[in-house]
Amino acid sequence: MQLVVLGLNHRSAAVEVRERFSFEKNEVSAALNRLYEYDKISECVILSTCNRTEIYAVLEEVESPKPYMLQLLKDLKHADMIDESAFFFYEDRDCIEHLFRVSASLDSLVLGEGQILSQLKGAYITAYSSGFTGTVFNILFQRAIGVGKKVRTNTGIANTPVSVSYTAVNLAEDSLDKPLADATVLILGAGTMSELTATHLQAKGVKTIFVSNRTFTKAETLAKKFNGRAIKLDCFVEQAVDADILITSTGAPHYIINEKEARRIAELRHGRPIVMIDIAVPRDIDPRVADIDGIYLFNIDALESVVEENKQQREDEAKRAEPIIHEAIEELLDKLSYLSVRPMMALLADKADRIRRRELHRALAKLPHISDKERRIMDSMSRMIVRKMLREPMIHFNEIAGTEEEGVYWDLFKDMFSLEKEG
Missing domain, CATH: 3.30.460.30 (Glutamyl-tRNA reductase, N-terminal domain)
Known part of the structure; x- marks a missing residue:
């Protein structure tokens, strides 16, 4: 083998x-x-x-x-x-x-x-x-x-997020004063990163997702995937007033949210906090927005630093997995070594059954229209043929087991049926 x-x-x-x-x-x-x-x-x-x-x-x-x-x-x-x-x-x-x-x-x-x-x-x-x-x-x-x-x-190998989108969702969850499932989320941008983020949000139980994009049809397509609602880009400030989390990933060459717009959002919210997460490169949100009361801003640099830290934690946890793996290998090798010295007739029975299954599948492949009942009948019949063919040799080998003839029969059956004798 x-x-x-x-x-x-x-x-x-x-x-x-x-x-x-x-x-x-x-x-x-x-x-x-x-x-x-x-x-x-x-x-x-x-x-x-x-x-x-x-x-x-x-x-x-x-x-x-x-x-x-x-x-x-x-x-x-x-x-x-x-x-x-x-x-x-x-x-x-x-x-x-x-x-x-x-x-x-x-x-x-x-x-x-x-x-x-x-x-x-x-x-x-x-x-x-x-x-x-x-x-x-x-x-x-x-x-x-x-x-x-x-x-x-x-181990804790899976306990920390190592993607930017998943880390963004985790940071948002940690920053909220309510369960994430109850949060209202506004996503600016309809690309791959936005879709990944929306996937993680939905997996965490978020039910209310709004999507805004320069191309409205793309916003509609993404929103539909998550049972959300698309809004026009020039209306996102009004929607942000009611959002708990705002995530941006537009790919625009300039700030989508500048300091003036962010202050307007904060004033209209009357002290209710909002989490803004900017995962775009170049950045979508003016970094000075972080200084505005009531706005918690995380940009791509903050997210990537968390990701790198989490990757290191996973690597440390992976070292704890090595002893588990090596112990399992030794246990399995002991099990397989036991299988290799099974009685000769068990080896013969295994080989006969492999041949039976192979030939049965070949036959069934030529009969694609037969019923499940007919397939079961053919399977049962082939099993009975193998069992009856091996019955007499098994009885005889049991009779000579432990006698001087046993070694002779080992060699004989090994040569006749190409069996591997070990142990």
Whole structure:
């Protein structure tokens, strides 16, 4: 048994290369179904996200596993050529460690991000549903998911925001004298940063969002996404009078809010505070606005300094994750070493079942219109055939277990069925 992973990520390959080898959700299922053509692959999981594509596999005695996996990916993606330098390849313990680091988000572009764990679960479930995980990967991936959860629970790796938009929302929440969910938010600008900020605000429970932009149709489009309301740019001052939070990201070459307009807003609010967050470059709000009573102003420099501080905190927390990962690796290796010395008939039963599943999927692929009931009947029939074929050999091997003949039968069955005898 060879445990391997071939992949590329944000560190090893440029985005245009990653795009060529990424798999959409429906492509993953199609690729797994094609793997029944490859007799050397007994288990497989394909993980594909915006920043990585990784193929994990249990191989059966492949002489050159890396070229084999490269050719496999080339076949699955119909690629004429592959630049090997864009890919990493790990075997056995290194493969396990890499998977655990991925699940713990230590290998992510944003250290500590939580999306990778759900993506890993999805990849495992897809492979499991396709019949392409067995004893080894069921243990390995369930343990990897457990490691990811443990790292997030036992460390603070995910406790601090490390994006400007999310940090802006957190600062706004900390500065308010009311729950964020009850706040009224006015967003000036309808670009990517504004959309990200609105996404974080809605995730925090904000229900009332107004959007203003020089191009009104863009304001309408963004507002619609968040059940908000678009207002014309020349009316934003009046709307700011009723807002609790004002966020700007327009990309304008000049100040959208100068000192005079800010004082007018403050006067009309009659002492009610407002949080202004300027995430634009160049800045949208005159920095002198920070001196006006009742206005709490945060600009991009303040936000980025918080982001850098939080990144350092996450890196410190990541160090606390290392012992968790290494302990889990040792526990898993003990488990796998136990599996490698299972009784010979268990090895034979596993191999027979892999062949059964492979041939069953090949047959079902040629019968796309049969019912679920008919599929279950075929699955049950194939299981019974394997069970009855192995019944007599199992009984006989149990009879000679512990006798002098046992070693002879080990060698005989190993040669007859190409089983690996270990221990």
